[in-house]
Amino acid sequence: MDNNEIEILRKVISEEITKQLKPIVNAIEELTEEIENFHLYLEAEKREREDTGKCISQDELMNKLGITQEDLDNIEDVEIELQETQNQNEASDAIKKVIKNELSQVSYDTWIAECKGVIEGNILRWFCPNTFTQDITDKRYAKLILNACKLLELDVKEVKILVGNVEKVI
The missing domain is CATH 3.30.300.180 (DnaA, N-terminal domain)
Known part of the structure; x- marks a missing residue:
């Protein structure tokens, strides 16, 4: 293989890896957002439990x-x-x-x-x-x-x- 073929092969492999990793990266971002939302929900529940409703x-x-x-x-x-x-x-x-x-x-x-x-x-x-x-x-x-x-x-x-x-x- 010459340098030109190696470069083309590198590019194809890089594009394929990027394409395959994109759904994983998206899933990690969604999971991170869900974890943050869950922490906010827990904080809201904690505050609600602490609320006695008393004026x-x-x-x-x-x-x-x-x-x-x-x-x-x-x-x-x-x-x-x-x-x-x-x-x-x-x-x-x-x-x-x-x-x-x-x-x-x-x-x-x-x-x-x-x-x-x-x-x-x-x-x-x-x-x-x-x-x-x-x-x-x-x-x-x-x-x-x-x-x-x-x-x-x-x-x-x-x-x-x-x-x-x-x-x-x-």
Whole structure:
């Protein structure tokens, strides 16, 4: 065999190996995603088991979250009493500011910063930019978002985590 034939044979073998490995690589990627989803599911179940369903006072909630009245007073532009007619963006921003104090900067930037909330009746519709962010936010941060609403004395009883553009709703 000459060098040209060897090179052609190498190329054919390389292409065949790549073709045969592609389904294996795809399967590994899917399995990795399933494992991550399972870990998220376990975390959500753990948090749900820890939830007693008991209502607590604002002072107890603040104590549990490690927030003092001084912390609230130092948060820029957060209104404790939001009027029904108040701009939806102000309510959403106030919720995000409370949440920001509870998360690392990376977690906040990754999962909360791009989201917006709209209050309709006693339901907060929390809009995420994509389904992945929606899934993580729903599993990890829905309770924190609801607790922020309680802390701000908003009449929110339920948080629905959705995908979409809030501007289309308002």
